[in-house]
């Protein structure tokens with residue numbers, strides 16, 4: 001088996017772009033990624049394209065990858081659509097990694113694209129696929145994570161004030177990321193004083209939606225040697241379906257198992273991770289993820305946050321891109337935008353948000369709901 | 385419009401679930417394969433909609449189909465399964481609750497959990 005490397009990344013800024021189509025957004029990310037790698041788009045041998053809501057919102061349930069690649073002048077190659085809720089992009093990336101790992105291809109593109117600004121229920125929480133039964137009783141993602149937050153706060157004795165610091169920290173990071181949708185600093189008072197969505201989560205405790213695209217070019221050892229670009233090695237790809245009961249436990253068992261499998265696959269100790277992008281869809285989830293991904297000891301999530309361990313300059317900076325909290329969450333693009341940030345960090349190209357001497361990084365994205373749990377967890381590990 | 389997976393009996397709400405004949409685990413919604421032991425030997429069973437609060441949350445920004453703020457939460461039914469549902473008010477963990485008929489999304493006839501009067 002060959003090693004797998006990220007040779008190039010590209011993304012659009014995330015934001016609300018009512019006048020831009022999927023094709024246009026996706027094309028920008030694809031061209032940026034191939035240019036970054038110093039390759040031509042016609043050298044791409046296969047494509048995996050993640051998108052989650054394009055069917056419901058834009059009448060294009062399938063074929064987004066083909067659309068974008070055709071716009072790039074590339075036809076007649078295998079292009080596969082990947083839908084996996086919020087982790088659609090992470091899953092497309094995983095498929096690209098596996099396609100290279102098996103030796104089938106030397107150059108595979110992972111693309112994620114989403115456009116949520118067209119949704120009709122603006123101002124209401126984004127809904128989730130397949131929650132018809134729970135939907136009858138008012139289920140929404142923020143309501144579910146509010147219940148998880150209640151369990152976590154009760155278990156740890158932490159407060160809503162503590163959780164607000166996630167939004168403050170991530171926004172401070174976003175100031176230095178030109179791709180982030182919201183870059184103006186936030187105070188805890190603003191977070192706590194914003195409109196209540198589902199107690200204890202206020203509007204600014206929830207990530208915004210958004211439009212955008214991100215792409216990563218995944219290559220084999222052979223191709224990596226041929227390129228001038230500094231490549232980043234993919235050390236592990238791990239993905240599992242939901243298997244826990246987070247409103248009972250205040251944690252995500254599936255994330256613990258997914259992360260454990262990733263560390264094992266890579267032979268990397270969690271303590272060696274220098275920088276991480278996690279699924280901070282809500283303030284509370286970022287703190288829980290510190291614990292489940294073993295970035296801090298169990299029960300110490302809030303301590304890690306309040307001590308500044310997860311802020312830039314801390315022991316293990318998390319969400320240096322500003323996270324979903326500041327970038328927004330164009331579902332299919334999110335997971336690959338996380339890869340974009342970690343690759344940028346490990347290449348030492350993150351400018352004012354650079355984590356010094358970062359040599360190992362982690363991305364984590366969860367998604368969807370099933371039977372009282374999230375439906376998916378995806379963890380990837382990287383090193384230089 | 386009425387939800388199809390419950391009925392009332394003398395004012396008490398029963399939800400249409402199932403029970404595993406091998407490990408006795410109850411489930412709601414009804415299952416064909418047991419989530420606990422993977423047995424195929426399951427039977428339909430109506431489960432009393434009574435139990436204890438796991439957590440509730442006041443939802444000030446309700447989704448489509450609800451005009452007013454709502455309280456949602458998870459109840460652990462006495463028979464075992466945990467169920468996401470509507471509540472009449474925010475309640476602490478462990479509070480005894482029972483379902484009573486009431487409107488759900490878009491005014492559909494369903495049920496809502498309220499504090500249970502007597503302690504069991």
Ligand SMILES: [Zn+2]
Pocket residue numbers: 404405406407408409418419420421422423
């Ligand atoms: Zn059983």
